Amino acid sequence: MRILFSIILLALTFIGFSQRDLTQVANFGKNKGNLKMFQYIPANLNHSNPIPLVIVAHGCTQSAKLIANETGWNKLADSLNFIVIYPEQKQLNNVAKCYNFYLGFKAKKDKGEVASIKQMIDFSFKTRNIDSTKIFITGFSAGGGISNAMLNAYPNLFNAGVLFAAPSNLFKMNKETAEHQPKIAIIQGDKDMVVPKGNANRILKQWIEKNQFTDSAFVITKEYLNHPLLTSKEFFNTKNELKITLLSVKDLKHKVMISPGKPIERGGEIDFHTVDLNFHSTYWAAQFFELAKD
Secondary structure: OHHHHHHHHHHHHHHHHHHHOOEEEOOOOOOOOOOEEEEEOOOOOOOOOOEEEEEEEOOOOOOHHHHHHHHOHHHHHHHHOOEEEEEEOOOOOOOOOOOOOOOHHHHOOOOHHHHHHHHHHHHHHHHOOEEEEEEEEEEEOHHHHHHHHHHHHOOOOOOEEEEEOOOOOOOOOOOOOHHHOOEEEEEEEOOOOOOOOHHHHHHHHHHHHHOOOOOOOOEEEEOHHHOOOEEEEEEEOOOOOEEEEEEEEOOOOOOEEEEOOOOOOOEOOOOOOEEEOOOOHHHHHHHHOOOOOO
16 A cells, blocks of 8 residues: 555656646636636746747647647747746637637737737736847647737737748738838748648738738748758848748648757657657747847
8 A cells, every 4th residue: 555655646746747847827817718828937047137938829639738848948948048928728719729810809909819818928027027029929730820810919019920830810910010010930831731831821921011022022042051851931121131931841741840859959859740850940930039049
């Protein structure tokens, strides 16, 4: 009996450690969209300067914990000193746990799930010394769809966003001037049958319009970063600042690219939603956000 009790106690201890990574915040606002909020705050977080904030939105069938483990954002938060918010959908709202980015009453400014994620950010401002110039959002699949909705609804709030295999629905495109539009990266696999590449082209068109670009002024780089599967299409403003990147990936299905390993530029875990193509897209996103050095 004593041995059995010891085994149970040891198991509970491991469960406790595994659940310490993410902390659920129950009361973060009115929560119009009825979402859950989880956050990751590094144990060694340096509070001497304002702290960057990254919002990571999961895809259908995922959870906050699963996308955190699969992508490796917490490892980068530890190393680069930022906080991560993980919104989580409830099955009560969507049986597949997809964000309802395609419903206008849930995906417009101050409405539904968009309003809930905005309240999570507001809560972070109230409770931490957040750097208002370093607010970023990223998401996979439906999480990319709701991230696109957030970037559209609150363009002055975000410095940049990275959209992985994201659907393209938007409601009430914002009318802010080009200089107030966030920097955008769109990552799309050419073998994605769940969210086909036509969606990436539509998202690109949305942000070209917002930045008042023409679709003929861009820079194409094949074998981007010396990677044989990557091609980039980049748009710059009149100040030669990068504003939009479309990263096309050969042979990539509906997956997030990771590259497991101990160095900071590697991470994540191989799982249902991830694939190892020797390119850690999480670290690339951190570089795009200018949280990590090139």
